[in-house]
Amino acid sequence: MAEQPFSKLVGARLTVLAQGKAEIVVPIRTELLQQHGFVHGGVVSYAADNALTFAGGTFYGDGLTAEYKLSYLRPAQGEMLIARAETLYAGNRQAVCRCDVYVASNGSEKLCATALGTVANVNPSRKEA
Amino acid sequence: MAEQPFSKLVGARLTVLAQGKAEIVVPIRTELLQQHGFVHGGVVSYAADNALTFAGGTFYGDGLTAEYKLSYLRPAQGEMLIARAETLYAGNRQAVCRCDVYVASNGSEKLCATALGTVANVNPSRKEA
Amino acid sequence: MAEQPFSKLVGARLTVLAQGKAEIVVPIRTELLQQHGFVHGGVVSYAADNALTFAGGTFYGDGLTAEYKLSYLRPAQGEMLIARAETLYAGNRQAVCRCDVYVASNGSEKLCATALGTVANVNPSRKEA
Amino acid sequence: MAEQPFSKLVGARLTVLAQGKAEIVVPIRTELLQQHGFVHGGVVSYAADNALTFAGGTFYGDGLTAEYKLSYLRPAQGEMLIARAETLYAGNRQAVCRCDVYVASNGSEKLCATALGTVANVNPSRKEA
Numbered sequence: 001m002a003e004q005p006f007s008k009l010v011g012a013r014l015t016v017l018a019q020g021k022a023e024i025v026v027p028i029r030t031e032l033l034q035q036h037g038f039v040h041g042g043v044v045s046y047a048a049d050n051a052l053t054f055a056g057g058t059f060y061g062d063g064l065t066a067e068y069k070l071s072y073l074r075p076a077q078g079e080m081l082i083a084r085a086e087t088l089y090a091g092n093r094q095a096v097c098r099c100d101v102y103v104a105s106n107g108s109e110k111l112c113a114t115a116l117g118t119v120a121n122v123n124p125s126r127k128e129a
Numbered sequence: 130m131a132e133q134p135f136s137k138l139v140g141a142r143l144t145v146l147a148q149g150k151a152e153i154v155v156p157i158r159t160e161l162l163q164q165h166g167f168v169h170g171g172v173v174s175y176a177a178d179n180a181l182t183f184a185g186g187t188f189y190g191d192g193l194t195a196e197y198k199l200s201y202l203r204p205a206q207g208e209m210l211i212a213r214a215e216t217l218y219a220g221n222r223q224a225v226c227r228c229d230v231y232v233a234s235n236g237s238e239k240l241c242a243t244a245l246g247t248v249a250n251v252n253p254s255r256k257e258a
Numbered sequence: 259m260a261e262q263p264f265s266k267l268v269g270a271r272l273t274v275l276a277q278g279k280a281e282i283v284v285p286i287r288t289e290l291l292q293q294h295g296f297v298h299g300g301v302v303s304y305a306a307d308n309a310l311t312f313a314g315g316t317f318y319g320d321g322l323t324a325e326y327k328l329s330y331l332r333p334a335q336g337e338m339l340i341a342r343a344e345t346l347y348a349g350n351r352q353a354v355c356r357c358d359v360y361v362a363s364n365g366s367e368k369l370c371a372t373a374l375g376t377v378a379n380v381n382p383s384r385k386e387a
Numbered sequence: 388m389a390e391q392p393f394s395k396l397v398g399a400r401l402t403v404l405a406q407g408k409a410e411i412v413v414p415i416r417t418e419l420l421q422q423h424g425f426v427h428g429g430v431v432s433y434a435a436d437n438a439l440t441f442a443g444g445t446f447y448g449d450g451l452t453a454e455y456k457l458s459y460l461r462p463a464q465g466e467m468l469i470a471r472a473e474t475l476y477a478g479n480r481q482a483v484c485r486c487d488v489y490v491a492s493n494g495s496e497k498l499c500a501t502a503l504g505t506v507a508n509v510n511p512s513r514k515e516a
Contacts (some may be wrong), residue, residue, distance in 0.1 A: 329453070
């Protein structure tokens with residue numbers, strides 16, 4: 001992720017990476033907000049999409065989000081966005097992963113969005129796990 | 130959109146806003162890329178999501194993307210990302226909108242992603258059109 | 259569900275209905291298959307969609323699936339399809355629910371599809387829970 | 388489709404099949420309704436899912452819907468359901484297709500649902516078009 005210029009612009013960090021799982025944390029700052037003072041949906045989407053890619057990608061060496069659906073549940077306001085993705089199924093060609101996005105504020109977390117998506121195996125001749 | 134700090138960070142411009150329609154343009158620069166030199170999916174998602182919001186929002190004064198699904202079709206490489214959204218149905222409580230995202234390069238455009246989503250009427254007592 | 263002619267045609271039964279949750283069971287028979295001997299995707303979709311509606315509908319008296327996304331994970335072959343839905347968030351106007359669809363065969367269950375969707379409150383002036 | 392027992396149970400017919408395109412028609416009868424007299428969502432989903440499969444499958448000899456998202460727009464009431472799918476992109480491994488579902492009543496058609504989905508190439512070593 002350090003090699004993704006956009007991830008640096010957003011200020012995201014990959015905090016967990018394990019078999020089928022990934023967690024991405026985005027410290028919330030003014031530049032990431034929309035006009036009502038909440039985290040912009042684009043940042044929530046970015047975090048979910050990227051966490052899906054990393055979670056599914058653990059099976060393939062390298063993954064690519066092919067598609068996803070995201071539902072916004074609550075406006076995100078707080079100190080930190082935390083996207084946690086897990087894999088429901090990993091086949092040879094693609095993995096189906098789920099991601100819950102939380103906003104942390106004053107030491108507690110609230111679910112603010114959830115996503116479901118497909119991560120393609122970039123190199124289908126190779127499956128690591 | 131000028132009031133969205135994140136849209137300023139991304140460098141997006143709202144280039145069309147008409148009944149049920151919206152177009153958002155994002156000039157592509159290094160900070161918006163991922164590690165392989167393509168536009169980061171988070172930027173494509175941001176543009177699609179925001180164009181959906183504006184297109185559906187034309188019916189309500191103010192709209193909010195409640196959910197959307199996005200399919201990536203091709204890696205985006207070029208000078209400009211163009212997200213064009215239109216409304217398929219607008220009811221009292223919500224609109225269903227579609228968005229095609231193109232990448233412009235050397236004077237031609239290629240479809241690189243497509244999205245389908247729901248835009249909620251923020252103030253359900255009011256419908257403008 | 260007994261009042262839904264299509265649910266009778268499919269042969270589905272609502273086996274669990276609790277606050278935010280629902281389970282639908284479909285005994286698998288020849289008429290529900292596709293050409294390769296697996297349960298037709300339309301039956302899997304039907305079960306997921308309907309379980310979402312019932313799960314979200316527990317908050318509103320009556321619900322309506324507004325939209326959903328479904329990912330097929332494995333071909334479904336066995337004795338019984340079981341769709342289990344739960345609610346992630348229930349607001350005044352709509353609930354976001356998730357549904358996992360299992361196929362039961364020889365006493366064990368396998369996840370064969372998963373869905374994420376929105377259930378609209380048919381009567382927004384009323385929220386029961 | 389004649390080989391799909393569930394398609395026979397529903398009473399669906401494949402009325403158009405051309406490069407990247409498919410149309411499925413379902414005559415509406417009592418068994419296909421829900422409790423309010425509208426076509427059951429499961430039937431709408433079935434028609435959209437199947438039309439996506441056929442449209443994308445034209446590129447591969449045989450296709451399989453991997454995932455899709457469907458938005459219901461209006462209750463479907465009338466004589467006939469018509470699902471029309473087209474392909475937005477067809478790669479070696481999968482196609483992304485869109486489907487609009489109309490209900491025909493008294494000689495006019497209304498859009499009642501729309502879907503966006505992915506059709507997998509069942510045999511990735513073969514691409515026909």
